[in-house]
Amino acid sequence: MDLFEYQGKQFFASFDIPVSKGEAVTTVDDALAAAERIGQYPVVIKAQVHVGGRGKAGGVKLANNLDEVREHATNILGLDIKGHIVKIIWIEVASDIAEEYYASFTLDRSAKKHLGMLSAEGGVEIEAVAEENPDAIAKIWIDPVDGLDEATAREWVKAANLNPDAENGAVDILLKLYRAYTEGDADLCEINPLILKPTGEVHALDAKVTLDANADYRHEWAEYEATQVRDVREQAAHEKGLQYVGLDGTVGIIANGAGLAMSTLDVVNQAGGKPANFLDIGGGANADVMAGALEVINNDPAVKSIFINIFGGITRGEEVANGIIEALNRVTIDSPIVIRLDGTNAEEGRSILEPHLSDKLQMQPTMLDAAAVAVELASR
Amino acid sequence: MSIFVDENTKVVYQGLTGSQGRYYGLLNRDYGTQVVAGTNPKKAGTDVDGIPIFASVADAVAETGANASCIFIPAAGVRAAVMEAAEGGVEFIVCITEGVPAHDEAWFFNKLKRDFPGVQLLGPNCPGIISPGKANIGITAGHIAKAPEEGAHNVGIVSRSGTLTYQALYELKLQNIGVTTCVGIGGDPVPGTSFIDCLERFEADPDTSAVMMIGEIGGSAEEEAAEFIKTKMTKPVVGYIAGQTAPPGKKMGHAGAIVSGGKGTAAAKMEAMEAAGVKVGANPTEAGSLMVEVVKSL
Structure with a gap:
């Protein structure tokens, strides 16, 4: 779950990481009121979107007075940044910057340890630094059982060649950032830029935080959850508790299991078609779940055919077949459906489906045959 | 031969008294797996369809000689369940549970490596393991x-x-x-x-x-x-x-x-x-x- 910058800053602030004072607003009037409350110029007005390159797109502006706040807020709200429409802006006190650094924690899946990255070259895309000057990034791998101690953090800061004036402040922030990352159950905590002010303080000027949705049961994340940006189809699927990812093709996909669903996308592509979505209905494939999945796909106007790919494991073929029939009795589906049913008791399942077959509901013996037919139907 | 598990593997099911644990535990037993015990601190002394329930993995190991465990505990309890299994003395742990926080996984992976190098963990979020004809531990349909x-x-x-x-x-x-x-x-x-x-x-x-x-x-x-x-x-x-x-x-x-x-x-x-x-x-x-x-x- 990706947080907006302002939420990331609130998240950081809850771990005592110094961030700028500011407010998140959604209207120009609220922006003016927020600027008045902040009571100090200049302020920075920043578009809140889950995409990089905001500055270049005109989504970050400095305002020296109330008129400029109005002007910039008007321009930024509604701005399209790489397909993301700005609905929220963050207004904060502008900071004086002496130097810009980069700091982050994430999981290194290969090493199975936490990876900390620190660089004296911040404020730019870290991928570019990694490519052009990899030595400029000081990396440490942290065993989760040990955690990060102060002596290690200090060595790390020295290895990154930060300005000696920033050492104490950086060590303090890195220890807090590691706590935020671990205790906060984040997949990623990134500060870019981490700044050294002319006055000697170290401060988080930006916040990029991705939280591990699996850990939501032990946190208060309702507000973050409420502001997640999903397309209409994904929102509908999410409300039904379905694992759905919207894509831009015409073949609607329903499969049981994430791997089989991915594999289904592959074979549809191999057959010359384009999947409209990824949808994993899990192992059970009962009528409720199937009906919900069909509804979500039916509401996608781009869908021209539907490919249901089920492999029965513990769930037997006849249960799957009955689930499909019951679901089709509840929901009226516009597009033709192609079913592939295999695995446990597939024969019994197929004979249940047999009497219901028509132009609108076809069955194919294999995954590849079904993909070919679904693609053909979508191209009509 | 087979790897990791065979007909001699004796398995304790952590969460056997829950609905999922019971369903798959009994299916695994029907397949021929030696399902020797279950755990639940509140139900020690009872049984699930004849399979004795113990208060802890350590008790189950002591009483039944279990050398593997299979975890059907909700995600929030997995970290404790994995450590309980390792400390209880089993060599092979299968964790079926999905949705375990990544920080917990990273922690117990490294903790096991350090303190229990002889213990092999499979999962979390996995279907389990089957050595066909010998043992099936987890949610795989054995007859496939x-x-x-x-x-x-x-x-x-x-x-x-x-x-x-x-x-x-x-x-x-x-x-x-x-x-x-x-x-x-x-x-x-x-x-x-x-x-x-x-x-x-x-x-x-x-x-x-x-x-x-x-x-x-x-x-x-x-x-x-x-x-x-x-x-x-x-x-x-x-x-x-x-x-x-x-x-x-x-x-x-x-x-x-x-x-x-x-x-x-x-x-x-x-x-x-x-x-x-x-x-x-x-x-x-x-x-x-x-x-x-x-x-x-x-």
């Missing part, structure tokens, strides 16, 4: 798998995906190819058992003639496995990678299945596997056919 035949060439399977594991078992059964062991390592970011852990054991298992490896987009486990195959394996490997057409930056159901920053793509994984001499199928069916060819050529 064909038991290995003496004198014939049998295959080992290792997979990151549940339903694709079934698909692989099924395709091999249709082709009349027996399976020594099928290991579902799960789709999470920090799996307890890696591809390499399984490949190493299949290489050493005299009854396994070839290996089917099913990977997914995300991470670099398949590339690491390819390096191992190239340098350490003599047995043929057939592979398939799911998610060849998944768009970058989108999480595909499994916590681990996401292509980020150009890394972890199916193309890169397939290339690495092919460079290591693995025959890679474009889809599960093609991988099944490739395995038939491989087995015939042995």
Whole structure:
């Protein structure tokens, strides 16, 4: 779950990481009121979107007075940044910057340890630094059982060649950032830029935080959850508790299991078609779940055919077949459906489906045959 | 032979008294698995369909000689359950539970490595393991798998995906190819058992003639496995990678299945596997056919 910058800053602030004072607003009037409350110029007005390159797109502006706040807020709200429409802006006190650094924690899946990255070259895309000057990034791998101690953090800061004036402040922030990352159950905590002010303080000027949705049961994340940006189809699927990812093709996909669903996308592509979505209905494939999945796909106007790919494991073929029939009795589906049913008791399942077959509901013996037919139907 | 588990494996089910634990625990017993105990501190002294319930894994091990555990505990309790199993003295832990926080996984993976180096964890978020004809621990439908035949060439399977594991078992059964062991390592970011852990054991298992490896987009486990195959394996490997057409930056159901920053793509994984001499199928069916060819050529 990706947080907006302002939420990331609130998240950081809850771990005592110094961030700028500011407010998140959604209207120009609220922006003016927020600027008045902040009571100090200049302020920075920043578009809140889950995409990089905001500055270049005109989504970050400095305002020296109330008129400029109005002007910039008007321009930024509604701005399209790489397909993301700005609905929220963050207004904060502008900071004086002496130097810009980069700091982050994430999981290194290969090493199975936490990876900390620190660089004296911040404020730019870290991928570019990694490519052009990899030595400029000081990396440490942290065993989760040990955690990060102060002596290690200090060595790390020295290895990154930060300005000696920033050492104490950086060590303090890195220890807090590691706590935020671990205790906060984040997949990623990134500060870019981490700044050294002319006055000697170290401060988080930006916040990029991705939280591990699996850990939501032990946190208060309702507000973050409420502001997640999903397309209409994904929102509908999410409300039904379905694992759905919207894509831009015409073949609607329903499969049981994430791997089989991915594999289904592959074979549809191999057959010359384009999947409209990824949808994993899990192992059970009962009528409720199937009906919900069909509804979500039916509401996608781009869908021209539907490919249901089920492999029965513990769930037997006849249960799957009955689930499909019951679901089709509840929901009226516009597009033709192609079913592939295999695995446990597939024969019994197929004979249940047999009497219901028509132009609108076809069955194919294999995954590849079904993909070919679904693609053909979508191209009509 | 088989790897990790066989007919002598005695399993304690953590969460046997819950609905999922009971359902699969009894199915596993019906298959022939030695389901010797369950745990639940509040129900010690009772039983589930004749299987005795103990207060802890340590008690179950002491009373029944259990040497493996299978975890059906909700995600919030998994970290404690894994440590309880290791401290209780089992050597093999299968964790079926999905939705375990990544920080918990990273923590107990490293904790086990350090304090319990002899303990092998499989999962979390995995379908479990089956050595057909001997033991089935987890949620795999046992009858999809064909038991290995003496004198014939049998295959080992290792997979990151549940339903694709079934698909692989099924395709091999249709082709009349027996399976020594099928290991579902799960789709999470920090799996307890890696591809390499399984490949190493299949290489050493005299009854396994070839290996089917099913990977997914995300991470670099398949590339690491390819390096191992190239340098350490003599047995043929057939592979398939799911998610060849998944768009970058989108999480595909499994916590681990996401292509980020150009890394972890199916193309890169397939290339690495092919460079290591693995025959890679474009889809599960093609991988099944490739395995038939491989087995015939042995």
